Each structure stands twice: as C-alpha cells, then as structure tokens.
Amino acid sequence: RHLCQGFTGLTSNISNSVHVVAVTQTLSMASKTQVGFVGLGNMGNPMAKNLLKHGYPVIATDVFPESCKEVQELGAQVVDNPAEVADKADRIITMLPSSPNVIDAYTGPNGILKKVKKGSLLIDSSTIDPAVSKEMAAAAEKMGTVFMDAPVSGGVGAANSGKLTFMVGGAEEEFTAAKELLSCMGANVVYCGQVGTGQAAKICNNMLLAIGMIGTSETMNLGIRLGLDPKLLAKILNMSSGRCWSSDTYNPVPGVMEGVPSANDYQGGFGTQLMAKDLGLAQNTATNTKTPVPLGSLAHQIYRMMCARGYAQKDFSSVFQFLREEEGQ
Template identity: 70%
Template sequence: MSTFSNLTARGGLFVRFLQLSQVSRTISSSSSMKSKQSLVGFIGLGNMGNHMARNLLKKGYPLVIYDISKDSVKKLQEDGAKVATTPAEVASQVNRLVTMLPASAHVQEVYTGNNGIFSSVQKGSLLIDSSTIDPSVSQEMAKLAQGKGATFIDAPVSGGVNAARDGLLTFMVGGSETAYNLAKDLLSSMGKNVVHCGTVGTGQAAKICNNMLLAISMIGTSEAMNLGIKLGLEPKLLAKILNMSSGRCWSSEVYNPCPGVLDGVPSSNDYKGGFGTALMAKDLGLAQNASTVTKSPSPLGSLAHQIYRIMTNSGYADKDFSSAFKFLQDKKLNS
C-alpha cells in the first residue's frame, strides 16, 4: 500500500475515533443528566448536612429531605426540596440516599428503627453515610443493607462548616470500587476531594485518625495563642508569625481559635455553629476505643479526649470545638 493510502486509512480511523469519542461523551452526558433527574434522599440537616444538601440542589439534584428539626428543613423546602415525614418515606422514593447524623446511635435508629430506612429501602439503592461513627457500626449497616438488596458505604467528611458551605469537603469513602464510582459524582457535587480508602469502615478509620490529630492541634494552637497574648503579642501578629513558621497548621491558619483573628469562623462568632465540642469528644472516644482494640498508644489523643470531655461538662458542649481557647482562659480553670 502506498504512503498516501496509509495516510488516508489512518485519517479515516482517526475521524472514526473522534466520532466514537463524541458518541461516548454524549452518552456520558445523557447518563449524567438522567442521573440528576432522579430524586436523591438526604437525612440529617445540621450545621454540615444543611450546606451539603443545599449544594446538591445548586448542582441540579432534586432532593427529598428529612430532619427532626422543622427549622432545618424550612429553607431547603423553600429552595425546592421535597420534605418527608420519616426516614422510611425518604427511602421509598429514591435509589440514592445520603445520611449525615451526629453519632452511631442516631445512624442505627435512622436505618433500623421503626419507620427507618431499611423498612422501605428499594432494591439496588446506594446508601451513603457521611456521619462519623464507629467503623463496626458502618460494617453492621453494610451487612443489613446487603440483606435488603441495597449497598451501604461510609463516606465521612473533613473540612468543617465553611468547606461544607463552599463545596470544598474531603470525603473518605469505604466501600467497593464499584460503589465508590457510583457515589463519586454525587459526592463531588458537595466536595473537592473524594478518596477511596478501601472496604466499608475504612472511611471511618481515616476520619477518626484525622479528628484525633485535629483535636490535638486545636488544643496546641489554643495554648500557643493564649500564651503569646499573655506575653504581650497582638493576636493577629502572633497568628501571622505562626503561619509563616514551623508551627503552622490548619487550626492556626484556617480555623484560628482566637476571636478576631479570622473572619467567618466560629471563634469570631462567639463559637456558634461549626463543629460542636460534644461531637469532638464523641469522635475522640471512637479514636480511643480503636486505640484500645488495636493496642496503639495514643497518649496525646487520650489527653485531648479528657480535655474535651471536661469542656463538654463545663458549658462548652454546644460551642464549636475551637472554644478550647476560651476554656483555657476560663477564670475557674486558672483560679
């Protein structure tokens, strides 16, 4: 065959490749649009869940929602979400459902209780739990879901309320590769990073390790800020120095616990909103349980757990966990 014929044949193949690629993109786009047309369920509309659900609405996903707080559902309902009266009612209408709940007990109740998700879940449904709970509970829910012909994955989040609001969360996903791929587009509409960690429960494992480190660094940042201020340093200047030095961390740079250093964070709003101290104490309890089971020494994690438990019992339970700074300045503590 002549050189010209070879080139012509290759050119034809190239054109055919472009045509097939265009068809593939069209099918992919069509599937995505079809996916967005079907209802998605969302249960748990607290400080994090409310923002996450709103971002799904913004990205074009129609929602049916449930929360025990009527105030939590009101604004989302005004923005177009359907409201259900029970978790079972949500599950009966969807084949993809996200839950964002405070603790293991809440997850167990919402999934297995009277009028719970498993009482009406549809076969083939994908159940995504973004709560931070004991990995063994995630594994238990996955087994129960399998018995109902559904798939359960754990996908806890990191980033805080501002990241939830701005769609910049990190999702740590535990489940099969297939389930991860099915969930990825939905999770990407609420976050910036979606990481597959392994089998069910590994997402929770990653999250409790992250939160243990976060709690330790927040207490350390609070101690450093408090000491520097007592030594006569201006708070914003001290924070600037820390953040250009080796002490820099997320707690100092993005979520500084000292009031007035950063705008738009709980410390500058009387520690309202954000991630509650009681929830941090709960997560540290999960980390300590895991440390005991795996015989992994975590002395600083244990101390942080004790501090947040004391804070929880000292009037800080509903304040953001960065109120460790305020706790250190408490006159009772220093008397």
Template identity: 80%
Template sequence: MGNPMAKNLMKHGYPLVIYDVFPDACKEFHDAGEQVVSSPADVAEKADRIITMLPTSTNAIEAYSGANGILKKVKKGSLLIDSSTIDPAVSKELAKEVERMGAVFMDAPVSGGVGAARSGNLTFMVGGVEEEFAAAQELLGCMGANVVYCGAVGTGQAAKICNNMLLAITMIGTAETMNLGIRLGLDPKLLAKILNMSSGRCWSSDTYNPVPGVMDGVPSANNYQGGFGTTLMAKDLGLAQDSATSTKSPILLGSQAHQIYRMMCAKGYSKKDFSSVFQYLREEETF
C-alpha cells in the same frame, strides 16, 4: 452540615427528598420546591441514592434500622452513603444489614467543617465496595473538592477518626502555645505570623486560629459560635479511644485530648466550637 451539603446537590440539579428530625430544618427546602417527607423510610421509598448525615452512632442505627428507618422501604440496588462520623464497627454492621436488603452501603465521613460544606470543598473519606465508588464519587463530588477511596466499609470512618484525633491534639497544642506566648508578652498576631512561617505551622494555627482577634471568619472571632462543636469533638475522640483499645494502639496524646474535651463539656463549653479550648486554658488556672 447536612443543610449546605443538600444545597450543593440542588445547585448541581439533583431533585431532593428530605427528612430531618427537626421539621423546621426542612422549611427552606420545602419553600424551594423540594420534597419533604416524614421519616427515613419515606425517603427510601422515593429515592434510590440516599445520603445521611447524623451526629452519633445511635442516631445512624435509628435512621437505618429503626421502626421508621431506611431499611423498612429501601429498594434493591439503592446506594446508601453515610457521611456521619460513627464507630467503624457500626458502619460494618449497617453495611451487612443493607446488603441483606439487596442495596449497597458506603461510609463517607467528611472533613472541612461547615465552611467547606457551604463552599463545596469538603473532603470525603469513602469506605465500601470499590466497584460502587464511581457512583458515590459522582454525588459526593458535588459537595466536596476531594473524594478519596480508603478501602472496605469502615475505612472511611477509620481515616476520619485518625484525622480528628490529630486535629484535637494540634488545636490544643496551638492554644497552649498561643496562651504561653501571650503571657510572655508576645502580640498574638505576631506570634501567629511567626508560627505560620516556621516549623510549628499547622491547620489550627494558620486556618482556624483559636485566639480571638487573630483571624476573621473563624469561630474564635465570633465568641466561638458555629463551627465544629466541643461535644462532637469529645464524641470523636471517644471513638478514637474505643478504636485504640480494640486494636491495642497507644494514643497517649489522644487520650489526654479526650480528657480535656470531656472536661470542657462539663465546664459549659459543650455548645461552643472546639477551638474554645483556648478560652478554657485562659480561664482555668488549676493545671
């Protein structure tokens, strides 16, 4: 995700200072003349507008508060935007640490996947001090079609977690529906067409269909390679589960979705796109 996001900043004329834990990920930026440094702290020393995109809460904590983290060399007045999807409580703690250093922290997780990142059509859900939103919007607008202010720090994460829980539920529902229809003798393309002109229509059916051969340009057309990994979906559903527990919110379908994606990871689907739940349902006969 960070790669195409950075490229869109380049297209808008922003010079970049880049760090990635995997040096090879920075090679094309180095070849293009951008600065590549050896730690998050080095980024903070050279830049006062920093965007992070990381897989987990643990990675985010390390990038900001670790031995070579951003907070070791952050400059007063810097704007730090975290576009990772992490626990809202972690975002709030990082914001406190950043504020003590005289800088500003905003959480701005994204929706839309790698395709939207490449085309600059991501949706950013932003939490933080409202007075700083305009500065964040200027940068995020280079990478996204929608930049939405959600409220205080952590509310961006809250919105993203809610979105991804619904996405997981509707993807599983779409996969179950398509599988049932196919086994009842319906052509999958015809069934998808009917769903998408009827009340069952959703993003998982009309934009990201999980059935191979129904749509081009989606992971199901490429053996579920690329896209949004099953491991990441399981992680996000875990965040939803934790948030539901802390707020005493019943998430019956969300909990079931979490269990399904955890089982998929255990069954060898961890590196496949989350729409591979269709393949999982087709192959598992023990439900």
C-alpha cells in the same frame, strides 16, 4: 460570616492516584433519577438543597417534619420515614447526628432496609463509629444493596457553598457512582478504602487536630508568660518544626490572626462539644482496636472538662482561654 467554612477542608489538590475527584459543575440535568435524603438538620438541609440545585429530584424525610419544609418549598417530595424514602429512590444519602440515629434509620422498624430495592446505593455522611458503618454495610449486603460511609469535613458554611470534603469508604467499584452525587455537595471526594475507612480518616484527622490545637494553645500561653510577643512566637513556630494547622491557619490567640474564631470571642467555628464528640469516637475506636493514644485520650478529657466548665458552645480553639485565665480571676 461562616468562620468554619473549609474548617477541616482539604486545602490543596491531590493526585488522581488517590481517587480524588476534581468536581466540575454538571451541566446536563436531564434524565436524573430520584435521590433520597434522610436527615435535614443544619448540615443535611444545605446538602439536600445542593442536590436540588444540580437537578436531582429529592425524596426527603426527617424525624422533625418541620425540618423538611424548606426543601419541600424548593421542590423536594417529603415522605414519612426512611422506609418510604427507600420505596421511592434507589440512591439514598443519610446525614444524622450519631450512631443510634443511623442504626435506627437503616435497621429500625421504619428503616431504609425495610423497603430497600436490590442494587440500591446507600451513602451515610454522618460521623459515627466505623464499627457501626461496618454493621450497616453487612446488613445492607444481606438485602442485596451497597452501603458506603462518606463523612464530611467542613462545617455549615462549606455545606451551603457545596465545598465539603467527603472521605469515602466502601467497595471501590461503586465509588464512581457515589462521587457523582457527592460532587454536587463537595469540592473534594476522597476514596479511603473498605467500608469504615471514611470514618477512620475523619476521626484520625480530628484527633490530630485536637492535639495540635491544645498543644498550640499551651505553647503560645507558655511563650507569652516567658515574655515573647504572641505574633512573633507564632511566626517563629510557623517557620519551624512546631508548625501546624492550628498555629498557622487557625491560631487560638486573640490578636494573632484575623478571620478566625479567636478574633471573634471564639464564636462560630467548630464547637467544643462537637470536638468532644469526635474525640469520644476516636477513643472508642482506639479502645476497640487496643491502640494506645495517650495524647488523643488526654485531649478528649480536656475538651470534656471544658464542656463541664461552660465552654461547650465556644469554638474548640477556646482551649487557649481555658488554659490561660489567671489565678483569682
């Protein structure tokens, strides 16, 4: 069961005025040119498969060659490194764990920019520091190519089912070309602005999400200790100004909702460690832009403490459990 499916997903349609693409199944599969894919991990793998399903010839690579096996069996051509990908494809998607990997995949000795063709479209779906996205875009521009950042919300489940949301930053005139590919893998593709704003939107959302989740957990815990029934308290909050996604859609208190990680011992979902990573990015961007983020910063520290206390692999809603346990337990 994919508890995290649609995890940070956009939950309603938004108007065209903000450049959202309502994705429809592409029927004509003829004449599709090759698409490169760098990074075939938990997320990249199902994303590449969805490109194949939509009829795109895929040129793939990963630092661990065995990660390529599955897509190879489905018809992808596997090459040695990102430079080789760039040699064969002029549209490339990258999906990597963190900033250093992205820097290496683009500007390293076997990086994409070593063999990239002029006029190529490079789309990075990794979640990284927006400052790094801007650096990559500048380096790509020097080679006469276009770089866009397009981080996703939605976990492995959404990647499998092609229901990811992409938040896209980069030159607006390239957005149509990008959405053609991204819409094979996602249900929503949102244009956010200049390069780096895709990352910014993702980081902002997850910071507010973390604050809401910890706040909901503290509040539910306090209410329970004051004698309130948790289901009733959730209902009251959800009708009132305390309402948030963590209280009404992903409640962290076991027994309040079904089908969420709190109903399953905090397994599945979005790991505490991953949330800590995203909050670290938020903290870095806040520090670099001299923006005060007192609650975001404390949320980061709390998830960091949880990692130190054994919660790294549990869903991030387990902060309720972290705060709750009784003295002496």
